[in-house]
Amino acid sequence: MLSLKKYLTEGLIQFTILLSLMGVRLDLDSYLPSHLPPLHEIILGPTSAYTQTQFHSLRGTSDGYGVHPKSVDLDQFFTSRRLLGCVRALDRLTVPSTEVDAWLVHRETEGSVSQTGSSRPSDSPQDLTSSGSEPNRDGQGLEELGATAQPGSSDLSKEDIDLIDILWRQDIDLGVGREDFENRQQQNENEEVWEPLRDGAEPLEAAVQVDGETGESIRQDQTDLSLEECLSLLDVTFPFGDSPEFPASDTSALVDAEQCPVVSNRTDLLLSPLLADMSGSLDLEEQWQDLMSLVDMQAMEVDSSAEDPLYLSLDPPLQQDVNLDQASLSGCSHNTSSLFTPTLEPFSTPESPVPQLSSHNSTDLNSTFGFTNLTGLLFPSQLNNTGNITSPTTMPDTLSGLLDEALLDEISLMELALEEGFSQVQASQLQEELDSDSGLSLDSHQSPLSPSGSESSTSSSCSSSSSSSSFSEEGAVGYSSDSEMIEHEESEGASGYQPQYSKFCRMSSQDPSRFRHLPFLEHVGHNHTYNMAPEEPEEMQPMVEKNSRRQAGFLDRQAGRDEQRAKAMKIPFTNDKIINLPVEEFNDLLAKYQLSEAQLCLIRDIRRRGKNKMAAQNCRKRKLDTILNLEQEVKHLNRERNSQLREKGENLRSLQRMKQEVEHLYQEVFSQLRDQNGRPYSPQQYALHYTSNGSVILTPRNADGQQGRRAERKDRRK
DNA sequence: AAAAGTTGTCATTAT
């Protein structure tokens, strides 16, 4: 029962993430078990690069053990924990944290306008949760944080425990024994009930670019909806068509999909990337791209003529463009569904092999999508036209246009070609031709693993990339990541974000301000010194004393130069106050004490340096964001360019085809003409001309001026 | 041992 609840909760959370992607926000907190952290923390994560304490408190949990405090690459750690069950059941790799990061990135960028500085974390939206406590408020106690991070075990000594854990971690890293650690671990195992969920949230947290300083975090402006409402909305809004709508490339795939009751649901498709890794060989970027491609597909769903399985199996030329969707598709038709089955048996379908699509098929699928999408986007008005080039009804117009050499170049022909005769085969051929002829490098060429540029996405993942928001608001300080990215790059892809984000996370994790809420850690500056020589273990000492000594040693090691100087100068208050207090309070503080000139000078230096340190961190993060943004922009532009080139090639091809068609028709018509004697006209002496009024006349070639001598009205259809 | 990355600091400029 417990596990059932767990799965349900997790499913709800993921579902909520999905909904948020679709622009719907709902308050799920009321559905969550009371022992779970607020949903917004689960999704967004309590910390960001500039969040001060969350990470700390997380480290204090049992899960934090074994993770190096410095390399705050907890994403993978927690993620793997969370999905352990999935792995065991599905025999697949766990979902890399990066996937989630990408989601978050987008999400975060979304509503928040970054700003800097002194702005209070309290600004961060709390509307996401009803019960969420904002951990980042300056000056707030750690209790709050601790409670948030570990709701189930909120006792008064939580702070101390967390601190001790941190210290132990330090010692552990330094090689000091940690006999207590195991005890604590056992102790904490009682809390594992909610661990999967919380762990799941960790990567998010690590990746989310919530500005800890400003408390800037993701805000969503969407309407609040209840779960039921969202569910119903989902059903209505998204024609989660039956499997055929999802262009499975081969029949077998379709069959598989149909056999699976839930497969056809789009929700599943969307969630699949998050839920399980369908192919271990795919890297994070690929998975993100898969996800984005799924979203993309959803966006274009309806008109796609790809419903016809036959239509899907086309030529291989586009193969390089598409390899990844295969995994997504197979996953969609398999596991995904299981996660949201009403029976709540999320991971119970491992035995059924994942339908594997051949690369050929996947290619077809992708190309189909790509072209369908392109056509729909570029010529929406044409989508419903199904004229056949060779059909009598359309021929006259076509002929009239084509007979005129000048008109041949008209773009209208292109439209016609696009609507009808442009089969996938031709498209693929065009692409192939284009690829080889133009010598242009398409996205697919750039990265064999990345899906074709415009069709699937890459995106920004890390997402963090900062998106346009941070990009456009270069001057602003909040480093909210790009949230808008998902909007305009939904179908785009962004890749290569993750690494950078992890960097962010690591950087931010060392933010000393993280510890500012711990009174006894106030002197802790940067913990760069973690690798210093460890204190000699004093195992004989009682626990408390040992801990205090450890703390002291820790503090000594951690204390920066400024702390030491402050201590030496007997500054009566903490560096944390010196640095973080607002000017007024700071001045009041100074006024309260009789300080020497040297002390005042030192205090001001400490304040300056401390602020500058933060500023430097912000600056670097911003710089990185900018770079990432530019990178994404370049990718996006490249994709755009490639797709336009592709389109151009398609148009040229279709034009060529139309010319041939016209020529053929011309010959056919001409050959059927007879003079008074019933003899055919000589092509050398006569020619057909198309007049402006739509009629076709036969004119002698040698007498240009005497046209009309033998005018024959031709039927429109030849 | 060298190269690259990270972080803190300073000096300067911008807000």
Place this chain on the structure above:
DNA sequence: CTATAATGACAACTT
């Protein structure tokens, strides 16, 4: 003007 943020440059340090 002051206070603070932003940022380039540098150094110390780690990886």
